[in-house]
Amino acid sequence: MERKIKDSKVLVTGGAGFIGSNLCEALLQQNNHVVCLDNFMTGHRHNIEAFLSNPNFTLVEGDIRNYEDCQKAVEGCDYVLHQAALGSVPRSIKDPMTSTDVNIGGFVKMLHAAAEAKVKRFVYAASSSTYGDSKALPKVEHKIGNALSPYAITKYVDELYAKNFSDLYGIETIGLRYFNVFGRRQDPNGAYAAVIPLFVKKLMAHESPVINGDGTYSRDFTYIENVIQANQLAAITPTDVIKERQAEYYKAIDESLSLNHSSLNIISEVFNVAYGQRTDLNELTQSLRENLSKFDREIAKVEILHGPNRAGDIPHSLASIEKGKMLLRYKPEYSIQSGLQEACKWYVYNL
Numbered sequence: 001m002e003r004k005i006k007d008s009k010v011l012v013t014g015g016a017g018f019i020g021s022n023l024c025e026a027l028l029q030q031n032n033h034v035v036c037l038d039n040f041m042t043g044h045r046h047n048i049e050a051f052l053s054n055p056n057f058t059l060v061e062g063d064i065r066n067y068e069d070c071q072k073a074v075e076g077c078d079y080v081l082h083q084a085a086l087g088s089v090p091r092s093i094k095d096p097m098t099s100t101d102v103n104i105g106g107f108v109k110m111l112h113a114a115a116e117a118k119v120k121r122f123v124y125a126a127s128s129s130t131y132g133d134s135k136a137l138p139k140v141e142h143k144i145g146n147a148l149s150p151y152a153i154t155k156y157v158d159e160l161y162a163k164n165f166s167d168l169y170g171i172e173t174i175g176l177r178y179f180n181v182f183g184r185r186q187d188p189n190g191a192y193a194a195v196i197p198l199f200v201k202k203l204m205a206h207e208s209p210v211i212n213g214d215g216t217y218s219r220d221f222t223y224i225e226n227v228i229q230a231n232q233l234a235a236i237t238p239t240d241v242i243k244e245r246q247a248e249y250y251k252a253i254d255e256s257l258s259l260n261h262s263s264l265n266i267i268s269e270v271f272n273v274a275y276g277q278r279t280d281l282n283e284l285t286q287s288l289r290e291n292l293s294k295f296d297r298e299i300a301k302v303e304i305l306h307g308p309n310r311a312g313d314i315p316h317s318l319a320s321i322e323k324g325k326m327l328l329r330y331k332p333e334y335s336i337q338s339g340l341q342e343a344c345k346w347y348v349y350n351l
């Protein structure tokens, strides 16, 4: 069965961002026409510079909060891979209104425009933050806790809207709950940079990275290639195939959930997207230092410091990826180690 989107027209919202630009690149390699909708709020022109001269690439500079921009971008598209949002838990705590405006208001506009344009499937970036304060490990899609931030709320509300729009308007939706994604083009700059690019930048400048807390908190760090694979499978796995596997999956985990899903004629699902292994912050930082010191031996001597724990951080996060494996045949190809090697190499030559 086909595992990649080919010969299609695909809208990538947030296509100038970290994940979006990697999706654009992968899609262009498979002879797709790619439309990128972005307002460059956190994304960068340099992320898509290489695609601008490609006749199969169209940039729509616009805002998902503007319905006309959404309509223009989605016109004639087969699939939408919706990545545009304001990421970062701390950003949403500092400015909940803008995060809500973009992540919910913009999401609903894009979803509505996609339903109106009758796209084949609307695949969107959901988040592991939806598990909130749930202590259960590994995280399984149907068991979530209480949200711990405005960001987490926005991402969960998106899931509710997606399901509701599937029921009301018949648009197929798949939410991908990403777990700490990393890789080439992830932004190391700004107040809300993610831990891996932030620490890489520090180490390359021979400055000490500061771990929040004692470093025993752990995450299921996920390399970008695995995320690209999940998006492609989520878009093209046929409805009847998912339905067949869905019945089997829900029967195995909980018969009552299977009733819920078997009544639907269209797909509306969420999946964890991760590698399925957790790494603590001490191990991560050590591994970054080792990888980077292959390029600059001085980095091996940079000291690693510890600061106070950050408010709202959960101690551990680890995904069950069984549902994605079963329904989409998701098979992450990059472990954290192989992903870190690739990412470090990229930063050494591009930062």
Ligand SMILES: NC(=O)c1ccc[n+]([C@@H]2O[C@H](COP(=O)([O-])OP(=O)(O)OC[C@H]3O[C@@H](n4cnc5c(N)ncnc54)[C@H](O)[C@@H]3O)[C@@H](O)[C@H]2O)c1
Binding pocket: 013, 014, 015, 016, 017, 018, 019, 020, 037, 038, 039, 040, 041, 042, 043, 044, 062, 063, 064, 065, 082, 083, 084, 085, 086, 087, 088, 102, 106, 125, 126, 127, 128, 177, 178, 179, 180, 181, 182, 187
């Ligand atoms: N990186 C992760 O670890 C992670 C984890 C969970 C979920 N996610 C989700 O994945 C998606 C992509 O994240 P990323 O890490 O690539 O972030 P990013 O900031 O690099 O990319 C987001 C893109 O969306 C664009 N954007 C923001 N607001 C917009 C608006 N109003 N209109 C049009 N474009 C807009 C930005 O300019 C940027 O290019 C987001 O939805 C994020 O919430 C990311």
